Amino acid sequence: MQCASCQFENMPGSQLCGRCGTSLSLSSTTIDIHPPRAGRWTKRVRRLTPKIPVRSPATDALRNFSDRATSALNIRLSDSTPAFPLLARIFIPGWPQLFAGSRILGRFFLFTWVSLLSLWLLFFYGTTIGSMLLGLAFSTHSSSVADATNRILEPVSMRRRMFYSICTSALLFGLLYLPASRILFRYAEPVVLQLTLPPFQPGDVVLINHSAFARQLPQPGQVVLFTPPDYRIGGTGHNYTLYTGPRIDRILAGPRDKVRWSHHTLFLNGVPTLFTPLNPTVLPPSFECTVPAGVYFIVPSATPILARNTDSATLLGMSYIALENINGTAYLLSHPLYRLKALH
Secondary structure, three states: OEOOOOOOEOOOOOOEOOOOOOEOOHHHOOOOOOOOOOOHHHHHHHHHOOOOOOOOHHHHHHHHHHHHHHHHHOOOOOOOOOHHHHHOOOOOOOHHHHHHOOHHHHHHHHHHHHHHHHHHHHOOOOOHHHHHHHHHHHHHHHHHHHHHHHHHHOOOOHHHHHHHHHHHHHHHHHHHHHHHHHHHHHHOEEEEOOOOOOOOOOOOEEEEEOOOOOOOOOOOOOEEEEOOOOEEEEOOOOOEEEEOOOEEEEOOEOOOOEEEEEOOEEEEOOEEEOOOOOOHHHOOOEEEEEOOOOEEEOOOOOOOOHHHOOOHHHHHHHHEEEHHHEEEEEEEEEEOHHHOEEOO
16 A cells, blocks of 8 residues: 555555555545535425525614624723823722723723622621622722723733733732731731630621720720730649630739729729629639739630639639730621620
8 A cells, every 4th residue: 555645655454654654544535526415305494494684683783782882891092092190090990991981891890899898898897708809809900900001001912911910910919909908907907706705606707906005005994805825724744724825805904903803893993893804704703913013904704614713813823914915906896797896
């Protein structure tokens, strides 16, 4: 069997040429020069089938509507449209599109971004759903910026469009969203509670202000986030209980204050006050102490299994908190909404 490409004589029945590797199956295939024709019944069915023209009033109207919608959504930048004023407006989604004359697209970006941010801040701040809403808001803003920059730079390939989109998203996150999140979390960091710690429940979101003590010292009565020293009780070996980790509770007294708890009333320097821990049920019937200098008296009442060890020695050993271990004020229980309340 001779190869049609290199004229090498191959053995009969070979599928490939032994010299150049060309397929030998086509050389032995008989090609019919008469293509199949439609049968009699097929021709009759075709005659009875109505022929729909390619162009009709309905298709023309649909095509015109599509063209008008496309022209309305696209940004038609003219030579007189300056690029710098357009880029100066990228920090608000939709503003570049409104400036360039594309009102429908600009309003879509703006209203979508505002709606997502409003839902995040008002209803789902600090939750998993809130993180998803914030991500969608950032994606909307990034799409607005990418659309404006692509219209100015006019990339000719999809690869360049993707590269410009990634670069603009990174710049937008670094220049706007990262600094804004740092400022926001300094004054309203959400802390999600995972355990049942009276008066809190699993899933509660508490807002923390970390800058509350930048210019003033903590005062008795404030609800704060603090980190008590690791406290271990029990005997030697493995029979002990270890209390560790940050807590949220109320400052009951300051340095050198005299504290007395009796008949469900806290006396501070001999004067009765309305201050109580967030979970006063863990307190013993009575105790007295004098707060050492440089520390604050905060009973970590929202602590698991603290009710099993409510003697005075345990409470005093856990309740002396240094100033540097007080991390900020806890001022609002923000989620869920039906339990919304100020912590004071």
